[in-house]
Amino acid sequence: MKWCRYTANDSTSYGIIEGDTVHEVSGDPIRQAQGEHARTGATHSLGAVQLEVPVIPPTFYAAGINYPEHVTWAAHMRGQEPDLPKKADVGYRANNALVPHGHDIVVPADATEQLQYEGELVVVIGKECGPTSTGPVSETNALDYVFGYTIGNDVSERTWQRGDRTMWRAKNTDTFKPMGPWIVTGLNPDDLHVIIRVNDRVVGEYDVATALFGVRHYISEMSKYLTLVPGDVLWMGTEGATENMVDGDLCEIEISDIGTLSNRVNWLK
Amino acid sequence: MKWCRYTANDSTSYGIIEGDTVHEVSGDPIRQAQGEHARTGATHSLGAVQLEVPVIPPTFYAAGINYPEHVTWAAHMRGQEPDLPKKADVGYRANNALVPHGHDIVVPADATEQLQYEGELVVVIGKECGPTSTGPVSETNALDYVFGYTIGNDVSERTWQRGDRTMWRAKNTDTFKPMGPWIVTGLNPDDLHVIIRVNDRVVGEYDVATALFGVRHYISEMSKYLTLVPGDVLWMGTEGATENMVDGDLCEIEISDIGTLSNRVNWLK
Secondary structure (H helix, E strand, O other): OEEEEEEEOOEEEEEEEEOOEEEEEOOOOOOOOHHHOOEEEEEEEHHHOEEOOOOOOOOEEEOOOOOHHHHHHHHHHOOOOOOOOOOOOOEEOOHHHEEOOOOOEEEOOOOOOOEEOOEEEEEEEOOOEEOOOOEOOOOOOHHHHEEEEEEEEOOEEHHHHHHOOOOHHHHHOOOOEEEEEEEEOOOOHHHOEEEEEEOOEEEEEEEHHHOOOOHHHHHHHHOOOOOEOOOOEEEOOOOOOOOEOOOOOEEEEEEOOOEEEEEEEEEOO | OEEEEEEEOOEEEEEEEEOOEEEEEEOOOOOOOHHHOEEEEEEEEHHHOEEOOOOOOOOEEEOOOOOHHHHHHHHHHOOOOOOOOOOOOOEEOOHHHEEOOOOOEEEOOOOOOOEEOOEEEEEEEOOOEEOOOOEOOOOOOHHHHEEEEEEEEOOEEHHHHHHOOOOHHHHHOOOOEEEEEEEEOOOOHHHOEEEEEEOOEEEEEEEHHHOOOOHHHHHHHHOOOOOEOOOOEEEOOOOOOOOEOOOOOEEEEEEOOOEEEEEEEEEOO
16 A cells, blocks of 8 residues: 655645545544544545655664675775674664655755665664563564554765764754655565665665664664654665766656655755 | 643643743744744643653754864764864754753663763754745844753764764764753853763763853754654764763753753663
């Protein structure tokens, strides 16, 4: 099933996408039990609605460095030997930076030329798990707590990423976290394939399953210490080298069985 | 004015505290314009309500290392020379870890003995500012965007903090972020004094104004790159050395003109 969050006639709702039609639903499909939302009967053409960020997470998790070639490339860029993470330590991103499919990536005038994409699978949590509810969940059961999957572009200004003490502006400047266009349920993350394009040129491609630590492992490890709640998102990291983008570039992240997240770079003068 | 968020009769509301009385208000005083909330007429005795975390932030910012003696102490603990931050780089904490005044700090059985408090001033944003709304705000005007101030305990497991790649479980294990007991408006952060006690023994004490970078500077710098929205919180960091806590310890953070945040350590076996 394909869920979107959208605005039409000045009102924002969740909807089910079937073909080119959006069927409006009442309620919040992610945070409510499955029975509690229903189609209102209203429909829209998909092309006529404004797609919104598909969920605003209570906590915004990001696996960070989680693919071997990306870790190796990033280390060489810093003149260091690669040091593959030995554990699934999760990081954070910030809600201020989220923008939907189709929204510009707006780059501050003082950013350096090292503005880069990172195409990532995004896991959307659908059911609470953690120390005081379920206890730690096993890898076997971990996907039971997933609502569905969407796509993220972890836009990064590498000079700030290396030079600042934290990644606050390198990765969390407003508009640096495009997410969408919608959420697809019922997928096996191990089957998914990511293709990254800049202006129609393929600049990266990988299988989600080549991650150092997979979705099941992250959820299982996290649930030992923290409570995941419906709507939380976990960005799974990217693979491979990444390249600079310039003003006007269109960056597209395509994930098989989900769709394509497209955002254009708008560099402030 | 002193604002709390509380539960009474199975319902959670904001309230104004006057003496020992909580006056219930309708609406959300932080996210709505000042005129849009009003006293409902209902009152409670402060001692009879369950205080809740005073605000659930859209984004949870933390200044991190922001006081000179704490930086020096932490570096020596790691066997390194202190390296004072040269810029106001902001970090993040996570909403799953928030608990109110009076709630236990629940420590996982596999934590090491290095479980420590950090008593901090917390700034609560009251008015949107940032690149696309106000543009960057000056230090002179920065406090116009503050709703009020509360207290945080940035509980930290130092072994995990040093050993993990990120601070996800060191600082964001469930219950590791006590915040409260309430929010006080109209304060000058430079006047505030922090006293930290464990079981009535003073273990730390400092003036908020001795921070490397103050509240005005942080808000001004952040607003160049990101949009702060009502309800966002910014934890300002702690000063001095910190000590281990053990099962049963009561940790109290007192800030002049705000109050005292008290939480007991409950170490799981």
